[in-house]
Structures are given as structure tokens and as C-alpha cells.
Amino acid sequence: MSAMVENSAVAGTPPRPAFRMPWLRLAPWLYTLGLFALWELGVRLSGISHTILPAPTVVFGAIVQYWSPIWKNSLQTLYTTTLGFGIAVVAGLALGLFVGWSRSIYAGLYPLMVGFNAIPKVALVPILVIWFGIGTVPAVLTAFLISFFPIVVNVATGLATIEPETEDVLRALGAKKLDIMLKVGIPRSMPYFFGSLKVAITLAFVGSVVSETVASNNGLGNMMASAQSQFNVPLVFAGLLMLAIEGIAMYALMAWVEKRMTGWAHRSTMSQ
Amino acid sequence: MALVEIERVDMRYGGAGGTLAVSGLDMKVERGAFAAVVGPSGCGKSTLMKLVTGLHIPQAGNVSVAGRQVTEPVSIVGMAFQNPTMLPWRTTLDNILLPLEIVEKHRHRLRKHKKDYVAKAEALLETVGLKGFGDKYPWQLSGGMQQRANLCRALIHEPELLMLDEPFGALDAFTREELWCVIRDLHAASDVTIILVTHDLREAVFLADQIFVMSARPGRILAEHHVPFARPRELSVMYEPAFNEMVQGLRSEIAEARVAA
Numbered sequence: 001m002s003a004m005v006e007n008s009a010v011a012g013t014p015p016r017p018a019f020r021m022p023w024l025r026l027a028p029w030l031y032t033l034g035l036f037a038l039w040e041l042g043v044r045l046s047g048i049s050h051t052i053l054p055a056p057t058v059v060f061g062a063i064v065q066y067w068s069p070i071w072k073n074s075l076q077t078l079y080t081t082t083l084g085f086g087i088a089v090v091a092g093l094a095l096g097l098f099v100g101w102s103r104s105i106y107a108g109l110y111p112l113m114v115g116f117n118a119i120p121k122v123a124l125v126p127i128l129v130i131w132f133g134i135g136t137v138p139a140v141l142t143a144f145l146i147s148f149f150p151i152v153v154n155v156a157t158g159l160a161t162i163e164p165e166t167e168d169v170l171r172a173l174g175a176k177k178l179d180i181m182l183k184v185g186i187p188r189s190m191p192y193f194f195g196s197l198k199v200a201i202t203l204a205f206v207g208s209v210v211s212e213t214v215a216s217n218n219g220l221g222n223m224m225a226s227a228q229s230q231f232n233v234p235l236v237f238a239g240l241l242m243l244a245i246e247g248i249a250m251y252a253l254m255a256w257v258e259k260r261m262t263g264w265a266h267r268s269t270m271s272q
Numbered sequence: 273m274a275l276v277e278i279e280r281v282d283m284r285y286g287g288a289g290g291t292l293a294v295s296g297l298d299m300k301v302e303r304g305a306f307a308a309v310v311g312p313s314g315c316g317k318s319t320l321m322k323l324v325t326g327l328h329i330p331q332a333g334n335v336s337v338a339g340r341q342v343t344e345p346v347s348i349v350g351m352a353f354q355n356p357t358m359l360p361w362r363t364t365l366d367n368i369l370l371p372l373e374i375v376e377k378h379r380h381r382l383r384k385h386k387k388d389y390v391a392k393a394e395a396l397l398e399t400v401g402l403k404g405f406g407d408k409y410p411w412q413l414s415g416g417m418q419q420r421a422n423l424c425r426a427l428i429h430e431p432e433l434l435m436l437d438e439p440f441g442a443l444d445a446f447t448r449e450e451l452w453c454v455i456r457d458l459h460a461a462s463d464v465t466i467i468l469v470t471h472d473l474r475e476a477v478f479l480a481d482q483i484f485v486m487s488a489r490p491g492r493i494l495a496e497h498h499v500p501f502a503r504p505r506e507l508s509v510m511y512e513p514a515f516n517e518m519v520q521g522l523r524s525e526i527a528e529a530r531v532a533a
């Protein structure tokens with residue numbers, strides 16, 4: 001009986017493809033697990049003290065143990081970072097459009113911006129503290145200052161590198177500079193803009209944490225700094241882990257936004 | 273008075289020491305005429321087109337369209353560029369509607385009469401054999417399809433003067449002949465003036481009334497020929513001996529111009 005059922009199934013419908021593991025989708029998780037496993041193994045076998053390099057299990061233990069402050073400080077860091085990043089997006093987009101508007105503005109401002117960007121932003125934190133005191137404001141501003149440069153440069157470059165042929169199409173119809181910017185410049189610079197967001201959000205975390213570390217009573221940077229002064233190394237690593245998680249989540253969000261907004265620029269993947 | 277007049281025009285790219293693209297260029301095209309420009313590659317044909325459109329302003333000489341000296345782009349002109357320049361973030365239909373968003377006459381009416389304009393764009397797409405491709409993106413079209421869409425975009429705002437820079441370059445022989453007929457009928461049905469740049473001498477003789485032969489760079493007009501075949505012309509005119517004689521004549525003129533360079 002069962003043989004008959006099996007036979008008819010084979011004859012009737014094409015054989016169902018065997019279940020295949022989606023290795024590509026799982027790969028990031030598997031590699032992360034692998035890393036943690038290696039780390040754990042390395043620490044256990046070498047017998048390194050937890051006050052130098054805590055094993056992942058110890059770090060997770062610390063996360064559980066200190067969950068309340070970790071959660072509070074993670075939210076604070078996420079808040080300062082996204083706020084600084086948000087300002088950077090708005091200001092960067094505006095300045096980028098301004099710089100990319102004409103070739104002479106681009107030529108004049110570009111070296112200035114490169115010079116500004118070369119200043120390590122951590123060196124600005126003391127100045128920000130003088131102006132605004134310690135706490136949230138300098139963290140937001142540092143995140144903003146460090147992350148807005150790549151946005152400006154990318155938007156400006158997108159505008160400044162419009163192909164002359166494309167510009168000609170519009171100019172031939174009597175288009176003014178504003179028309180060209182609206183119809184070609186801005187849409188064309190959008191992939192550059194959204195691409196730069198991934199870089200910018202990562203930098204924004206650097207900025208806010210640096211500022212929190214030296215000039216705040218809040219946030220993961222401050223939490224790690226005080227944990228370090230108490231030799232609570234597992235808590236330092238717990239902070240690092242939280243930063244990594246927030247960083248990955250925001251990066252993934254930006255990558256998703258990029259893909260959504262500028263699908264046309266990923267033509268090969270879309271046409272499938 | 274001729275619609276397009278070019279008198280002793282010199283055009284040099286990139287400042288005083290740059291490439292002299294055309295020199296001593298003279299030509300006249302009457303309203304309603306169909307002119308073709310042929311010549312060796314790099315002789316300045318695209319430059320000529322851009323001079324008439326007002327994209328380039330010559331260093332010497334005078335270009336005038338409809339009795340007015342060209343000092344900036346002229347909106348009664350529609351141009352199909354040599355390379356299809358569709359904007360990749362717009363669908364084909366939106367690309368074709370683009371001129372309407374720019375040209376003064378239409379931009380204020382576009383929102384209210386969107387339906388009519390879309391219908392018109394779709395009719396154009398149909399005439400060039402792209403029916404139903406309006407919602408595709410340019411990169412979903414083949415090279416030849418993009419060229420045809422390019423042609424639609426040049427036509428949408430009903431220009432008085434249509435400039436076509438090798439618009440059929442990437443097309444197969446059959447589609448090309450089909451589009452020749454489309455252009456021929458368009459010219460017959462309206463009083464549009466057309467200037468066509470082409471490498472295909474049969475195309476020039478089949479479509480145009482007037483053929484200008486250009487010298488090698490720096491380009492100038494070597495000869496102007498009148499095409500004697502009566503309109504309306506059928507594709508079969510291409511098998512007539514007189515047609516082939518004319519094509520041969522043009523070919524040897526261009527060959528000489530190339531050697532002379």
C-alpha cells in the first residue's frame with residue numbers, strides 16, 4: 001500500500017527538491033558563533049585571567065548581571081548617536097547640495113573640508129565641553145561633526161560628476177540650473193548619499209562614544225570608562241558587545257534604506 | 273528666410289590651443305526641409321548639431337534659427353543625441369515626458385493635462401514599436417530599444433526643428449527601415465524641419481531632400497546635393513539604379529575627404 005502511494009507520487013508530481021540548508025543566509029550567524037566558540041576555547045585553554053580577557057560566557061554573564069545600567073546606557077548612546085547622525089544627514093545633505101551646485105564652490109570648499117576632516121574629532125571634545133558643559137550635548141555634536149563629512153563629500157561628488165551628455169539633454173530644452181539640479185543632480189546623487197549613510201552611522205558611534213568616555217556621566221562610553229577604573233573587565237567587554245550590536249543594527253538599517261531608495265542603481269540585482 | 277542659417281562658423285573645443293572641430297562652416301536649411309549631414313567620423317557633425325541647438329556657442333561666425341541668432345539653447349528644437357541618454361531612475365515613459373517638465377510652453381500645463389500627455393507618449397511608443405514598455409526602466413531595454421525611446425523623447429514636445437544625431441546607429445536593418453518610414457511619415461504629416469546626421473548613406477538618400485557632405489576635421493561643407501526622388505518614397509526606391517548611383521557618388525566623395533585629411 002505504502003509502496004503504491006509512493007509510486008503514484010513519483011509518477012504524478014515531479015520529485016520535490018530535498019530541503020536545502022540556506023547556507024548563505026546562515027553564514028553570518030554561523031561565523032559569529034564560530035568566533036565566540038574560538039574565543040571561549042582560547043581563553044579556557046590558555047588560562048588567561050578574566051580581568052585581562054574575559055571569555056564570552058563571562059561577558060554574557062556580566063550583561064545579565066548589569067542589565068539595567070547596560071540597557072539604560074545603551075539607550076543613551078543610541079540616542080546621542082542617532083541624534084548627531086540625524087543632524088549630520090540634514091546638514092550634510094544641505095551643505096553637499098550647496099557645494100556641488102557649482103564647480104567653483106566645489107573647488108573652493110573642498111580643500112577646506114578636507115582640512116577640517118583631518119582634525120581628529122576627539123581633540124574637539126574639550127572645546128565642546130567648554131562651550132556646552134559635559135553630557136549629552138558634546139556627545140551629540142561629536143557624533144555630528146565626525147559623521148557629516150562623508151555625507152557632504154558624497155552628495156557634492158554626486159552632483160559635481162553629472163555626465164555632460166545628460167546635462168546637455170536638459171540644457172538643449174532650455175533648462176535652468178535649478179531644473180538640472182532637481183531633475184538630474186539630486187536623483188543622481190542619491191545613491192552616493194544613501195551609500196554614505198552606512199559609513200556615517202558607523203563614524204557617529206565613534207564620535208558619541210569618544211565624547212562619552214571623556215566628558216559624560218552617561219552612555220556606554222562613560223559606563224566602560226568607569227568599569228575600567230574599577231577593573232570590571234567583563235563589564236567593559238559587555239559594553240563593547242552592546243556597541244557592536246547597535247552598530248550592526250544601524251548599519252543594516254542604512255543598508256536596507258539604501259537598497260529601498262535607490263533600487264535603480266542596483267540594476268543587476270533588480271533585473272533578476 | 274531659411275529656418276537654420278550657419279555662416280562662416282568656427283568652433284574650437286577647450287580654449288585657444290584646443291581642437292578646432294569645425295571651421296568656415298556654411299549651411300542653410302529651409303523651413304519644412306529634410307536635410308542630412310554625412311561625413312567622415314570625427315569631422316564635427318555632432319558639433320554642428322550642438323551649435324544649432326545652442327549647446328555650444330561658436331567662437332566665430334553666426335548661427336541663427338528662425339531668424340534669431342542662437343546665443344542660448346532654443347526650445348523650438350528637439351534633439352536626439354548620439355548616445356541614448358535616458359535617466360536610469362525614471363521609467364521609459366517618465367523619461368519621454370521629461371522635456372514637458374522643462375519646456376516653458378508645457379511645464380505649466382503638465383499636471384492638469386497629464387492624461388493627454390501620457391496618451392501621447394504611449395502613442396509615440398507604439399509608433400516606434402515599444403508598445404507596453406513605458407513602465408520599464410531604461411536598463412531593462414536593449415540598446416536599440418533605448419534609441420527608439422530616445423527618439424520619442426525628442427518628439428514629445430512637437431519641436432519645429434528636429435535634430436537627429438545618428439538615431440538609428442544600434443538598430444538592426446529591419447527595425448531601421450521601419451523607423452525610416454516612421455520618420456518619413458512624420459515629416460510628411462507635419463511641417464517639422466529635420467536635420468539628420470548619419471553614417472548610413474542609403475538612409476540619407478532615402479530620407480532627405482538635401483544632403484550636406486562634410487570634410488574631415490576641421491569640418492566644413494564640401495558639397496550640397498539635392499535628392500531628386502519624388503515623395504512619398506517607398507522602400508523600393510532603394511533598388512532603383514539612380515538611387516544606388518547617388519549613394520555611390522556620396523561614398524566616393526567621403527572617401528576622398530578622408531584621404532585629404
Ligand SMILES: Nc1ncnc2c1ncn2[C@@H]1O[C@H](COP(=O)(O)OP(=O)(O)OP(=O)(O)O)[C@@H](O)[C@H]1O
Pocket residue numbers: 285286291292293312313314315316317318319320354489
Ligand atoms: N567636448 C569636447 N571636447 C574636446 N574636443 C571635442 C569635444 N567634442 C568633440 N571634440 C572633438 O571635435 C571633433 C569633432 O567631434 P564630433 O563629435 O562633432 O564628431 P562627429 O562628426 O560627430 O563624429 P562621429 O561621426 O564619430 O560621431 C573631434 O575631433 C573631437 O575630438
Ligand SMILES: [Mg+2]
Pocket residue numbers: 317318319354437
Ligand atoms: Mg557624432
